[in-house]
Amino acid sequence: MGAPRTLFEKIWTEHVVVAETADTPAVLYVDLHLIHEVTTPQAFTLLRDKGLLVRRPDLTLATMDHSTPTTPVSTLKDLLVAGEGAAAQIRQMEANCAEFGVELHGFDSAHRGIVHVIGPELGATQPGKTIVCGDSHTSTHGAFGAFAFGIGTTEVGHVLATQCLLQRKPKTLGIDVSGSFAPGVGAKDLILAIIGQIGVDGGTGHVIEYHGEAISAMGMDERMTVCNMSIEAGARAGMMAPDEKTFEYLQGRLHSPTGGEWDSAVSRWRSLTSDAGASFDRSVSISANSLEPMVTFGTNPGMVVGVNEPVPDGGGDASFRKALEYMQVESGKPLTDTAVDVVFIGSCTNSRLSDLQQAADVMQGRKVADGVRMLVVPGSQQIKKAAEEIGLNKVFRDAGAEWRESGCSMCLGMNGDTVGKGQLSVSTSNRNFVGRQGIGARTVLASPMTAAASAIEGRVADPRPYLQQVN
Amino acid sequence: MQAITRIQSRTIVLPTRDIDTDQILPARFLTTTSREGLGAYLFNDLRFDANGQARPDFVLNQAAADGCAVLVGGNNFGCGSSREHAPWALLDYGIRAVISTEIADIFRNNSLKNGLIPIIVDASTHEFLLTNPGVEVEIDVVNSTLTLPGGTVVEFPIDGFARYCLVEGIDQLGYLQQQMDDIQTFEEQRPWTP
Numbered sequence A: 001m002g003a004p005r006t007l008f009e010k011i012w013t014e015h016v017v018v019a020e021t022a023d024t025p026a027v028l029y030v031d032l033h034l035i036h037e038v039t040t041p042q043a044f045t046l047l048r049d050k051g052l053l054v055r056r057p058d059l060t061l062a063t064m065d066h067s068t069p070t071t072p073v074s075t076l077k078d079l080l081v082a083g084e085g086a087a088a089q090i091r092q093m094e095a096n097c098a099e100f101g102v103e104l105h106g107f108d109s110a111h112r113g114i115v116h117v118i119g120p121e122l123g124a125t126q127p128g129k130t131i132v133c134g135d136s137h138t139s140t141h142g143a144f145g146a147f148a149f150g151i152g153t154t155e156v157g158h159v160l161a162t163q164c165l166l167q168r169k170p171k172t173l174g175i176d177v178s179g180s181f182a183p184g185v186g187a188k189d190l191i192l193a194i195i196g197q198i199g200v201d202g203g204t205g206h207v208i209e210y211h212g213e214a215i216s217a218m219g220m221d222e223r224m225t226v227c228n229m230s231i232e233a234g235a236r237a238g239m240m241a242p243d244e245k246t247f248e249y250l251q252g253r254l255h256s257p258t259g260g261e262w263d264s265a266v267s268r269w270r271s272l273t274s275d276a277g278a279s280f281d282r283s284v285s286i287s288a289n290s291l292e293p294m295v296t297f298g299t300n301p302g303m304v305v306g307v308n309e310p311v312p313d314g315g316g317d318a319s320f321r322k323a324l325e326y327m328q329v330e331s332g333k334p335l336t337d338t339a340v341d342v343v344f345i346g347s348c349t350n351s352r353l354s355d356l357q358q359a360a361d362v363m364q365g366r367k368v369a370d371g372v373r374m375l376v377v378p379g380s381q382q383i384k385k386a387a388e389e390i391g392l393n394k395v396f397r398d399a400g401a402e403w404r405e406s407g408c409s410m411c412l413g414m415n416g417d418t419v420g421k422g423q424l425s426v427s428t429s430n431r432n433f434v435g436r437q438g439i440g441a442r443t444v445l446a447s448p449m450t451a452a453a454s455a456i457e458g459r460v461a462d463p464r465p466y467l468q469q470v471n
Numbered sequence B: 001m002q003a004i005t006r007i008q009s010r011t012i013v014l015p016t017r018d019i020d021t022d023q024i025l026p027a028r029f030l031t032t033t034s035r036e037g038l039g040a041y042l043f044n045d046l047r048f049d050a051n052g053q054a055r056p057d058f059v060l061n062q063a064a065a066d067g068c069a070v071l072v073g074g075n076n077f078g079c080g081s082s083r084e085h086a087p088w089a090l091l092d093y094g095i096r097a098v099i100s101t102e103i104a105d106i107f108r109n110n111s112l113k114n115g116l117i118p119i120i121v122d123a124s125t126h127e128f129l130l131t132n133p134g135v136e137v138e139i140d141v142v143n144s145t146l147t148l149p150g151g152t153v154v155e156f157p158i159d160g161f162a163r164y165c166l167v168e169g170i171d172q173l174g175y176l177q178q179q180m181d182d183i184q185t186f187e188e189q190r191p192w193t194p
C-alpha cells in the first residue's frame, strides 16, 4: 500500500498523460468538456484558422444558457429580445456545433439548460472524471466526486483540439463541516458562511474537498450548491466524495453507464474517497449547528452576515467603505430593514428542483409584495417540466412572480433580464459584484427560502417564521 | 504569439481590493464572437457614466494614464469569472502587465496565455506602488524581475513553462499537439473510458 491519498490526488494521478516537471506542466486528460455560447466562438475560430477538428466530439457537450432568452423562442424576433449580439452568438453556437459535430442542446432540445445543471442531469457528470468548461462555476460538478474546474477560451481551444490541458498540480484544502442544519438554514447559507470565514481569496491555488457529517447528510442538489460557490473563495475546484446518494442520483440517467458497466463503474467510484490519514495542504472546520440564514451586504460574496446580524464596520478599510456606499447599507444595522425591488430565484447555484420547492414552500398561498418584481428561472427545461408537474409554477404565478424558460438570466444579466439601476435585488445566484445583474444593480445573495421570504415582505427577511407556519 | 521579454512603462494605479472580472469587462459586452476591440469597454462602468460620458475622476480618464502599459491593482485582482475577455480587453486597451499582491487563478492563467504578464509582489512593494502612482517601472520577463525607480529590483514568481512560452513567443497549443502520441496511448491504455 502506498501513502494515503486524497480524493483529488487519486483523480489527478489517473488523468496525467505526461507528468509535470520543474520546466513543464502536466498534460492532463479531460473526460468531459462542457461548452456554451459565450466562451467558445473564439476557440472554434482558432480551430478553423488552424485547420483542426474537435478531437473528441463524443466527450464534448454543448448547451446555450448565458445569452439565451428566458422567454419562449420560436422565431428570430423571439431570439432578438436578448439583443443582436446575443442572437448572433447563439446562431454562431448552432453553426459551430453543426460544423464540428458536437451534440448541442439548443432550443429544440428538452435538455437545454444551464451548463452546470444539465451535466449532472444528463448523467454526463460522474465520479472520478475530469470535467472542464469555459466557465468558473464548473466547480459545481465536484459534488459528484469529479475534479471539475473553469478554464478560459484559449484553453477551451486546447481541449477541443487535443482533449488535454497543461496544468500545474494545485494544493488541497480540506473543509470539515460538522453538525446539522437548523430548519430554514441550508447549503447556500453554509457556503456563504465558509466564504465569509476564509475570504474571497481563501482558496486561491487550492482545490477544496468538503467532508464531514453535514456534507454526508446533504442531498445532491445541496452538495452542488456548495461546490458551485467554491470559486467565490478563489478555489480552483470544490469536490466531495461520492456515496450512495451520488450513485442513486446517477442511476438511469441518459449518459450514465448501464448493465454490467454500471456495476463496474459503481465499484470503481466507491474507491473515490480520501484515504484515512490522507493530509491536505490546509484544513479548516466549521459547524453547521449554529448557522443562521446568511445574506451578503457588500460587493463580493465574502461580505456576508446572518440575516439578523448587524453589518460589520470594516475597520475603516477604503474598499469596504466603498462597497457599503454602493450597496447603500449601513454598518451596525441588520439588512432586514432594507427595501427590496427584485427577487431572483435561479442560476447554477440554486435553480434545481429542491431549490424551487423550498422557495415555493415559503411562497405557498402568499403574495409578492407590491412593487417587487420576482423572477423564477428553472435551471433546465427538465427542471421546469418537473416543477410544473408538481404545480410549483402555479404557486409562483399565483403569488405574482414570473415563471420563465431555463437559462442564466439575471445571474449575469446578459440575456436582457436585468436589475435596474440602483435597484436592490435579493438573488439566489453566486455573485454580488458591482453591476453584475445590471448597471448600478445592488445584489444581496441569499438562499431560495430567504429570497422568497424577502419577496413576500418587500424587504430582506428571515425565512424561518414562514417555515413554522408551513409545518 | 509575439515574444515578450521586456516592458518599460509608467504605472496606472487602481487601489481597490478584489477587482473582479465583471468590473474589468461587464457581462453585457461578452456577446461578441471575436476577441478584438474589447479595450473600448475596459472598466466600462467605472470609466463612463450612464450617458457614456467619461468620468473625470477615474484613473484611465486622466492624462497621466496615456501610454501606460502597467496596471497596479489592489489585492486579489481578477477574481470571479473565467472570461478571457477580461485579459483581452486589458491587452486591447494597451495594458501589458498587471501587478498585485494576489491574482486570481483563472485570470492569471488566461493572462499568461495571451501575453499579459501577471506580477505578484510582496506587501511593501505593493504599498510603494499603490502610494506612488505613475512611477516608471521595468519588467524583465526573461529574469522575472520588476525594477522600481531608484533601481530596486524585485523578483516575481512566474511558472517556468509559461515564461518560456512568453519569451520565445511559443503557442502552448503547439506544444500540446506535440504530445499527441502520448495522448493516444493514454486513451488506448486507460482502464476505463469516460
Ligand code: SF4
Residues within 6 Å of the ligand: A065, A066, A114, A115, A116, A135, A137, A347, A348, A349, A407, A408, A411, A412, A429, A430
Ligand atoms: S447561472 Fe450564472 S454563474 Fe451559473 S453559469 Fe450561468 S452565468 Fe455563470
